[in-house]
Amino acid sequence: MMATYDVLIIGSGPGGYVTAIRAAQLGLKTAIVEREHLGGICLNWGCIPTKALLRSAEIYHYAQHAQDYGLKIEGKVTFDPAAVVKRSRGVSQQLNGGVGFLLKKNKVDVIWGEAVIDKPGQVTVSATKKAAVQPQNPIPKGTLGEGVYQAKNIIVATGARPRVLPGIEPDGKLIWTYFEAMVPPEFPKSLIVMGSGAIGIEFASFYRTMGCDVTVVEVMPQVLPVEDAEIAGLARKRFEKAGIKILTSTKVSKVEKKANSVVCTLEDEKGNKSTLEAERLISAVGVVGNIENIGLEKLGIKTDRGCVVTDGLGRTNIPGIFAIGDVAGPPMLAHKAEHEGVICVEAIKGLHVHPIDKSMIPGCTYCHPQVASVGLTEAKAKEQGLSVKIGRFPFMGNGKAIALGEPDGLIKTIFDAKTGKLLGAHMIGAEVTELIQGYVVAMNLETTEEELIYAVFPHPTLSEMMHESVLDAYGRVIHT
Amino acid sequence: MPINILMPALSPTMEKGNLARWLKKEGDTIKAGDVLAEIETDKATMEVEAVDEGILAKIIVADGTMDVAVNTLIGVIAAEGEDVKAAATSGGASASAPKAAAAPVAAPAAVAAPTTAAPVAALEAAPGARVFASPLARRIAKDARIDLARVKGTGPHGRIVERDVRAAMAGGTALAAPAGASAPSAPMGMSDATIRKFFADGSYEEIPHDSMRKTIARRLVEAKQTIPHFYLTMDCELDTLLAAREAINAQAPKDKDGKPAYKVSVNDFIIKALAVALQRLPDANVTWTEGAMLKHQHSDVGVAVSIPGGLITPIVRMAETKGLAQISNEMKDYAARARARKLKPEEYQGGTSAVSNLGMFGIKNFSAVINPPHATILAVGAGEQRIVVKKGAPAVATVMSVTLSTDHRAVDGALGAELISAFKTLIENPMGMLV
Numbered sequence: 001m002m003a004t005y006d007v008l009i010i011g012s013g014p015g016g017y018v019t020a021i022r023a024a025q026l027g028l029k030t031a032i033v034e035r036e037h038l039g040g041i042c043l044n045w046g047c048i049p050t051k052a053l054l055r056s057a058e059i060y061h062y063a064q065h066a067q068d069y070g071l072k073i074e075g076k077v078t079f080d081p082a083a084v085v086k087r088s089r090g091v092s093q094q095l096n097g098g099v100g101f102l103l104k105k106n107k108v109d110v111i112w113g114e115a116v117i118d119k120p121g122q123v124t125v126s127a128t129k130k131a132a133v134q135p136q137n138p139i140p141k142g143t144l145g146e147g148v149y150q151a152k153n154i155i156v157a158t159g160a161r162p163r164v165l166p167g168i169e170p171d172g173k174l175i176w177t178y179f180e181a182m183v184p185p186e187f188p189k190s191l192i193v194m195g196s197g198a199i200g201i202e203f204a205s206f207y208r209t210m211g212c213d214v215t216v217v218e219v220m221p222q223v224l225p226v227e228d229a230e231i232a233g234l235a236r237k238r239f240e241k242a243g244i245k246i247l248t249s250t251k252v253s254k255v256e257k258k259a260n261s262v263v264c265t266l267e268d269e270k271g272n273k274s275t276l277e278a279e280r281l282i283s284a285v286g287v288v289g290n291i292e293n294i295g296l297e298k299l300g301i302k303t304d305r306g307c308v309v310t311d312g313l314g315r316t317n318i319p320g321i322f323a324i325g326d327v328a329g330p331p332m333l334a335h336k337a338e339h340e341g342v343i344c345v346e347a348i349k350g351l352h353v354h355p356i357d358k359s360m361i362p363g364c365t366y367c368h369p370q371v372a373s374v375g376l377t378e379a380k381a382k383e384q385g386l387s388v389k390i391g392r393f394p395f396m397g398n399g400k401a402i403a404l405g406e407p408d409g410l411i412k413t414i415f416d417a418k419t420g421k422l423l424g425a426h427m428i429g430a431e432v433t434e435l436i437q438g439y440v441v442a443m444n445l446e447t448t449e450e451e452l453i454y455a456v457f458p459h460p461t462l463s464e465m466m467h468e469s470v471l472d473a474y475g476r477v478i479h480t
Numbered sequence: 481m482p483i484n485i486l487m488p489a490l491s492p493t494m495e496k497g498n499l500a501r502w503l504k505k506e507g508d509t510i511k512a513g514d515v516l517a518e519i520e521t522d523k524a525t526m527e528v529e530a531v532d533e534g535i536l537a538k539i540i541v542a543d544g545t546m547d548v549a550v551n552t553l554i555g556v557i558a559a560e561g562e563d564v565k566a567a568a569t570s571g572g573a574s575a576s577a578p579k580a581a582a583a584p585v586a587a588p589a590a591v592a593a594p595t596t597a598a599p600v601a602a603l604e605a606a607p608g609a610r611v612f613a614s615p616l617a618r619r620i621a622k623d624a625r626i627d628l629a630r631v632k633g634t635g636p637h638g639r640i641v642e643r644d645v646r647a648a649m650a651g652g653t654a655l656a657a658p659a660g661a662s663a664p665s666a667p668m669g670m671s672d673a674t675i676r677k678f679f680a681d682g683s684y685e686e687i688p689h690d691s692m693r694k695t696i697a698r699r700l701v702e703a704k705q706t707i708p709h710f711y712l713t714m715d716c717e718l719d720t721l722l723a724a725r726e727a728i729n730a731q732a733p734k735d736k737d738g739k740p741a742y743k744v745s746v747n748d749f750i751i752k753a754l755a756v757a758l759q760r761l762p763d764a765n766v767t768w769t770e771g772a773m774l775k776h777q778h779s780d781v782g783v784a785v786s787i788p789g790g791l792i793t794p795i796v797r798m799a800e801t802k803g804l805a806q807i808s809n810e811m812k813d814y815a816a817r818a819r820a821r822k823l824k825p826e827e828y829q830g831g832t833s834a835v836s837n838l839g840m841f842g843i844k845n846f847s848a849v850i851n852p853p854h855a856t857i858l859a860v861g862a863g864e865q866r867i868v869v870k871k872g873a874p875a876v877a878t879v880m881s882v883t884l885s886t887d888h889r890a891v892d893g894a895l896g897a898e899l900i901s902a903f904k905t906l907i908e909n910p911m912g913m914l915v
Contacts (some may be wrong), residue, residue: 280641319682361877382825384691385825385829419616419619419620419623420619421642445615446615448616448642450615
């Protein structure tokens with residue numbers, strides 16, 4: 001019989017490992033089970049390596065437009081696909097090692113293998129059966145292995161995986177998921193991206209910048225379906241200007257594979273069919289929770305649409321078993337997982353915590369131009385019957401944006417007309433993913449328009465537009 | 481230095497209260513956040529939480545002591561590492577000894593320590609103390625005339641945030657007293673934590689409120705608190721109506737599958753009858769506003785539809801102008817889309833009156849809560865065979881009891897009675913709806 005842990009976490013993605021560190025900080029004896037790579041999808045196959053790829057694309061884009069800034073590049077700017085991918089993998093590897101270091105520093109036991117919950121209080125870990133997509137580092141030193149482990153509290157943080165549409169199963173060669181799209185042996189000349197959520201659009205943006213002929217097929221009537229319709233409309237115009245072909249209200253109904261290409265049958269909302277051929281197809285139609293093979297069914301743990309049902313504190317219907325992050329339902333975002341995990345262990349420790357407020361979770365998409373948002377869209381606010389005041393400020397009116405050569409973009413703010421509560425903020429343009437946090441803090445502190453209007457924003461910055469957007473909502477805008 | 485526990489003020493105006501009971505004994509280890517004692521006023525019972533850690537060295541004011549003045553020394557905590565006995569006897573000087581007879585008062589220490597030096601284990605802000613609240617909480621409180629000093633904060637470091645003010649509004653507590661009047665200490669709504677303590681951990685499942693549940697709670701509390709309801713009950717005989725219904729449905733044209741074009745229900749008659757009755761008594765087809773009475777041209781009748789997780793009230797617009805078949809088909813469409821939560825706001829917002837029918841459950845009679853901005857709502861019970869007296873002899877009739885809830889600000893008793901009488905006449909003589 002092994003030692004009893006206070007907390008055992010299954011999965012070391014951003015939700016799991018942050019939860020483990022917080023648990024250790026609270027003095028709880030903590031273990032974390034991982035079968036593949038520390039840091040999970042986010043760090044190895046998601047958020048981080050795609051940002052590295054997009055950074056290469058961004059610099060390539062600037063180099064191509066060097067003359068706009070009075071610079072001259074002798075000869076042609078080109079790229080080496082293998083080197084671009086290698087840099088991305090290197091970034092993941094560095095951070096993956098960092099997670100191992102952090103867990104060790106916080107005295108969290110790492111158990112290598114696949115976990116199954118036998119019953120509340122007990123987990124059996126067996127050797128990893130899943131073939132790693134591509135091993136990161138060797139298994140970290142000093143990890144524990146197969147065995148039966150006792151834990152007072154078990155937290156499921158197994159994350160999610162790409163959703164698969166029947167008949168369009170990824171094969172790793174012609175039909176890709178983000179796994180293959182991130183490490184292509186060479187860049188395809190033509191590409192169809194199925195799905196225009198954050199993952200789909202980021203790959204579309206990357207491959208288009210690298211010279212690929214890209215078509216995005218989206219079943220909903222707008223690209224970036226969760227975003228504010230006005231922002232999504234502006235994004236679509238910019239994507240199309242960059243040469244991405246976009247088909248909304250259209251679905252891929254059939255895929256026929258050829259030797260080195262796929263032929264997709266597309267169907268629009270009226271049922272009109274057409275075909276489109278490209279070298280590769282990326283399936284980016286969302287993700288589903290990893291709820292299988294961890295013993296949930298046997299224990300009778302409630303699930304709904306592929307995710308574990310939890311309350312705001314991560315508790316499942318079975319005492320002693322918790323779930324956080326993607327596996328506990330949308331929004332499936334790393335920062336939501338981290339926050340949920342922290343709340344979950346703080347509640348376990350008996351600290352006074354409030355359930356996660358999903359209305360204040362920001363979302364960022366790192367396409368070109370970037371899109372970022374928090375809170376209600378204009379349509380959602382109106383759907384709730386709220387009377388709203390809306391502010392808009394275009395990048396064109398901002399000195400810093402002009403100096404950067406980034407005059408396209410918009411910052412939109414939505415206030416409750418009655419109380420001045422900031423209901424939502426929606427942005428498109430350069431660096432907006434770094435700006436959104438200002439509004440997130442404002443929302444969490446429950447500021448009204450008044451505090452935002454009286455706050456001093458530094459000049460010259462893009463953040464001044466956040467101020468102006470608020471001023472605009474109250475009829476006081478200066479620079480338009 | 482020993483820590484003095486002083487009698488807390490539960491509200492800015494509280495001067496004295498009763499020490500109901502101690503939850504800790506002398507010698508108990510105290511952690512920050514532990515509940516030390518319960519304090520009562522005539523309106524509320526509150527807990528005194530420890531702010532500091534240590535050992536409860538001395539209880540100075542005993543259980544059950546009445547009328548203990550605010551800021552009276554009621555106990556002493558020995559801080560970590562301090563001698564408990566010494567702390568017990570050296571308990572800081574109290575501002576005023578409790579007058580209660582039963583209270584064993586510790587001999588005041590020789591050192592005249594300022595009473596404010598020790599932390600006070602008070603739940604509520606003392607009068608005049610700074611209240612920490614978010615800007616949004618302050619603004620909502622100001623608009624709703626909520627006294628923030630009486631709101632318990634649940635944000636970081638006890639800061640009052642939006643949800644606390646909303647809870648105070650929903651609970652009807654902490655309303656600011658009109659200037660000049662002496663403010664009675666209002667009972668505080670029980671906090672979630674207090675309510676949970678009634679039930680053992682794990683003995684219940686906690687289901688977070690969805691937005692529909694929150695809306696129902698908010699609107700109904702608002703309705704019951706702001707609308708002076710009164711109720712009028714009437715029995716209606718249904719036999720003529722049931723016969724008419726049969727005849728109407730029998731004549732429904734059928735499509736090629738043999739499906740009738742409509743199947744009118746008793747409820748459809750009720751909607752129509754209420755709409756027509758409101759037209760006959762236009763003074764009752766109104767909405768109260770502070771500035772004026774809104775007298776509506778049309779009868780927009782809401783119909784409460786029960787759906788999983790709550791209810792919603794789609795509105796049959798201009799119901800007086802619509803035929804029974806049209807009302808019937810509209811309701812079928814509304815009910816189906818309500819269950820799918822697909823109704824558009826303009827389909828369930830507004831309206832001038834409403835029908836709530838629980839007859840299908842065999843409910844004989846009930847009173848409904850008015851759904852603002854309506855001035856009335858008709859609660860409909862089951863149609864059932866009852867013995868009635870006709871021409872001095874018992875007879876069997878199908879009878880349905882209905883209760884009209886009325887906003888007395890807008891519709892007075894006699895007018896409400898006229899409205900429900902007109903409704904009864906129409907229900908008992910359904911041909912009257914046609915002319």
